[in-house]
Amino acid sequence: MKKKIFLTAGYNTISQGTGRKEFNPKKLRPGIDHYLKEAGQATIKKVGGAANVDEGVIGNFIASSFVKQAHLGAFLSEIDAGLRYKPSQRVEGACASGGLAVLSGIKSVLTGTSDVVLAIGVEVQNSVKAVYGADYLGYAGWFGDRKAGHAYFFPGLFSNRAGAYFEKFGREKTRKAFAVWYKNAIENARLCPTAQEYHNTCEDLVSLALTEPDPKIFTEFLNAYDCSKVSDGASSIAICSEEGLQKAGIDRSDAIEIMSWSLVTDNITKSPDDPTKLSTIEIAASKALQSAGLKIKDIATIELHDCFTIAGILSIEALGLAKHGEGAEFVLEGSTSRLGSIPVNTTGGLIGWGHPTGATGVHQTVAIWEQLTGKAGASQVNIPASKPYGMTINMGGDDKTVVAIVFKR
Amino acid sequence: MTYEEKLNNVSVLGAAGKMGSGILLLTAIEMTDIRLKSAKAPGSMILNAIDVSSAALSELHLYLRNQIRKIAEKKIVLLRGLYSGNKDLIENTEIIEYYIEDVISHIMLSTRTESSYQSTIIFEAIIEDSEIKIDLFRKILKNNNNDPWFFTNTSSVPISELDRGAELNGKIIGFHFYNPPAVQKLVELIATDKTDIMLVEFARQLAGNLSKKIVPANDFPGFIGNGHFIRDLLFGISMAERLSEKFKLPASIYAVNRISHDFLIRPMGIFQLMDYVGIDVCMKILQVMRSRLKDDQLHSNLIDKLISAGIKGGQNPDGSQKPGIFIYEKGRPTSVFDCDLLKYLPLESFRNDIDKKIGNPPPSWKPWKEVVNNRQNHVFLKHYFSELKGSDTPGSKLAVEYHLNSKRIGLELVESGVADNIGNVNTVLLTGFYHVYGPVNDYLD
Structure with missing residues (x-):
């Protein structure tokens, strides 16, 4: 990195949707403006007010469909009137939109354009039933494949990956690993008050997760517990230069440093070469680690993109935590649990915390910021002094756009 | 073809x-x-x-x-x-x-x-x-x-x-x-x-x-569904009339509705069900059953009075309940019709008093909504009914009496050949009426 870049002042709204006690799909709920304001204002306050913010960037996947609202960059001064006439834009890369927002802020600070960038990710998805939401989320894939695809297009794509993995490496063991992945996600979410599954009280999570998939109403190889949540929410964080941190009056110990980042894309119109691999994630992770001069074992905790349990297992392999075909065992052994060798998704990830699609990349960054600065509350895991590093993997579409970032305490 | x-x-x-x-x-x-x-x-x-x-x-x-x-x-x-x-x-x-x-x-x-x-x-x-x-x-x-x-x-x-x-x-x-x-x-x-x-x-x-x-079901007037429901309703009416010697009739109707709803863990009380079906429909069914079965017991003065007062129940096109013996707000009864005064009385005017007099269901009681979602409810029901049987409150005693009558109706449907077996009677009540148990069971034995 040509100069030091810091992240600080993170904030997550509640990930709202089924599972939360207060959620009622029949009642009028807060709109996208509410989420932008709640998250944005919280970060602005922590950095000492709008005068200290030079620029805004909003990560969002598809508000134009879910809530009929495009042009989100121009919400900046709705968040705080002090930001009127300041630069702001919305960035989009499907479910990696949040990661792109963070990258956009990093680049601005790197070029010296801004010293403090407010990065927000936002999505509101409970505006329509899941059957219609599946159409909108499907825009993250190649529309040329939509007709032949499953009614629930993305669950269908990842169900195909799960089917291929079952065939190659065994169904029973892999399904058990899915169930343990689900259990870890929910147990972690129960420790985080903003998590969508915070109120979950199910006693036997593994049995629940082992419910047989029903292809008549959903996909062939995945059930509802294998899927991330339908969520409304926003997350925000400030991206700062050293001068920016000083200007905002933020202590270095309340910030984390960017070690490296990578952005890797693949051809959206093509099917995966090998459905049992997430090759774009593999390349993105390896590039980011290489530029940071680190190995995967140096990382203390990872936020990875478990939009489906199978994506979690395949990511473990793509990151090099387990060999190809051994990701299920790695999870079954407990290595990814909060007490395992590499705690993954410590507040529940996309399955437990929630997946407000365009917000997820920012939420992952906030989660790592909290862990590395000791602000994670009940969900805090041990970050050994010998490895003060965290990492995020944010995926757009079916392994098509990947943002990987490595952070240091 | x-x-x-x-x-x-x-x-x-x-x-x-x-x-x-x-x-x-x-x-x-x-x-x-x-x-x-x-x-x-x-x-x-x-x-x-x-x-x-x-x-x-x-x-x-x-x-x-x-x-x-x-x-x-x-x-x-x-x-x-x-x-x-x-x-x-x-x-x-x-x-x-x-x-x-x-x-x-x-x-x-x-x-x-x-x-x-x-x-x-x-x-x-x-x-x-x-x-x-x-x-x-x-x-x-x-x-x-x-x-x-x-x-x-x-x-x-x-x-x-x-x-x-x-x-x-x-x-x-x-x-x-x-x-x-x-x-x-x-x-x-x-x-x-x-x-x-x-x-x-x-x-x-x-x-x-x-x-x-x-x-x-076999070809008898009312078949299994109404064969049970109509007799169950008449029993509820007669219980309310009997209670009206102690309380006034509107309050007794409220009491029997609560007993058949809450104490018996049914989806709705018997008078609410009458409103749901439609009081006019209930009267038509009664007429058919009375004349074909030549059974003068299949008759209710209360229903006749309600119909002549123009009180019919039934639903609006949106599924909400029209005024019947009760008026409803958000699906819950709020007033009850007084056939003597020919007007609705707010339940509030006597609810606390009656609730106190009939008492509460036994300690293990759960609302119907909770029980219906639990497939393992047999153990719970067995325990609940044993508590009900042992309870001294007037509400529990009436509930036991009500349930035993419902069971008797079920057994008679089999004896008279309307239903081929007890299982069919229970299935109709479980599936068609959303009860959490069939009327013919051993919970009170």
């Missing part, structure tokens, strides 16, 4: 009514799915929606569109398959919208019986009046050269009486849906000795395709 061919031209009589509209909906869905699976041309299948009320018919499309949408949303995976050959339909929303139009396109609205003269299947869901039904069947039979099969949704009139009256020669079957037909899983199937065996087979296949659970 195959199953599919039989469904090429169907008529629903009373199609704009509460039951008829649901039957119309389910039939339209079944016909559409058959047509899509066999790739038949649109227009090759006709469903006549016949009703005397053109005003009610004109409201049907909105109801149907909303209901078809809900059904389509649930079976989107199947629909994508059925429309896989139509390359213009790509997204779920396009498929659902197209399907709604596809289903609607089969339905011809009509106020004229003549529209049914080409049909091979006739569903009847008109007023619960034997003579009117017979006249209509006669008229259709005389003018229809397609040898039609008649499906009657009667909940009380013996099928053999309709068969004999209209000279249908076994071309009729009782196919009794529960309200609302689109949701309730039960169909009481009543075949007589004369019913055409092919018709019975067809009816079984149809019920299966509509995802309904069949319970066979």
Whole structure:
């Protein structure tokens, strides 16, 4: 990195949707403006007010469909009137939109354009039933494949990956690993008050997760517990230069440093070469680690993109935590649990915390910021002094756009 | 004629009514799915929606569109398959919208019986009046050269009486849906000795395709469902009348409703159920059962009084409850009708007093909503009823008495040959009435 870049002042709204006690799909709920304001204002306050913010960037996947609202960059001064006439834009890369927002802020600070960038990710998805939401989320894939695809297009794509993995490496063991992945996600979410599954009280999570998939109403190889949540929410964080941190009056110990980042894309119109691999994630992770001069074992905790349990297992392999075909065992052994060798998704990830699609990349960054600065509350895991590093993997579409970032305490 | 061919031209009589509209909906869905699976041309299948009320018919499309949408949303995976050959339909929303139009396109609205003269299947869901039904069947039979099969949704009139009256020669079957037909899983199937065996087979296949659970009932007035409900209601009324020696009648009605609802963990109290069915409908059923069974006990002064005061119950088109013996707010009773004063009294004026006097259900009590979602409820119910039996509160004692009577009604339905066995009685109450236990059980033994 040509100069030091810091992240600080993170904030997550509640990930709202089924599972939360207060959620009622029949009642009028807060709109996208509410989420932008709640998250944005919280970060602005922590950095000492709008005068200290030079620029805004909003990560969002598809508000134009879910809530009929495009042009989100121009919400900046709705968040705080002090930001009127300041630069702001919305960035989009499907479910990696949040990661792109963070990258956009990093680049601005790197070029010296801004010293403090407010990065927000936002999505509101409970505006329509899941059957219609599946159409909108499907825009993250190649529309040329939509007709032949499953009614629930993305669950269908990842169900195909799960089917291929079952065939190659065994169904029973892999399904058990899915169930343990689900259990870890929910147990972690129960420790985080903003998590969508915070109120979950199910006693036997593994049995629940082992419910047989029903292809008549959903996909062939995945059930509802294998899927991330339908969520409304926003997350925000400030991206700062050293001068920016000083200007905002933020202590270095309340910030984390960017070690490296990578952005890797693949051809959206093509099917995966090998459905049992997430090759774009593999390349993105390896590039980011290489530029940071680190190995995967140096990382203390990872936020990875478990939009489906199978994506979690395949990511473990793509990151090099387990060999190809051994990701299920790695999870079954407990290595990814909060007490395992590499705690993954410590507040529940996309399955437990929630997946407000365009917000997820920012939420992952906030989660790592909290862990590395000791602000994670009940969900805090041990970050050994010998490895003060965290990492995020944010995926757009079916392994098509990947943002990987490595952070240091 | 195959199953599919039989469904090429169907008529629903009373199609704009509460039951008829649901039957119309389910039939339209079944016909559409058959047509899509066999790739038949649109227009090759006709469903006549016949009703005397053109005003009610004109409201049907909105109801149907909303209901078809809900059904389509649930079976989107199947629909994508059925429309896989139509390359213009790509997204779920396009498929659902197209399907709604596809289903609607089969339905011809009509106020004229003549529209049914080409049909091979006739569903009847008109007023619960034997003579009117017979006249209509006669008229259709005389003018229809397609040898039609008649499906009657009667909940009380013996099928053999309709068969004999209209000279249908076994071309009729009782196919009794529960309200609302689109949701309730039960169909009481009543075949007589004369019913055409092919018709019975067809009816079984149809019920299966509509995802309904069949319970066979024998051809006695009221069958199993009303055989139990009407007697259960009369018992509730008599219990309220007895209590009215202590409390006033409106307060007694509230008390018995609460006992049959809360203490017995049923989805609604017996008087609320009377309102739900419709007090006028209850009176019609009582008349049919009383005259056919020659049983003068099948009568209620209270119901007569309510009807003469113009209190009928039943539902609004949106499913909300019309005023009956109770007035409802958000589905809960808030006032009760006083037949002497001819006005509604707010429950608030005596609720606390009565609740205190009848006492609470036993400690292990849970609301129906919680029990219905728990498939392992047998252990709980056994424990709950043993507590109920041991409880000294007036409410618990009345609940025990009420339950034992309900059980007796169930046993008598088997003894008198209305139901073939106890299992069928219990299934009707579990499936058609959403009870969490069948009336014939050993919980109080």
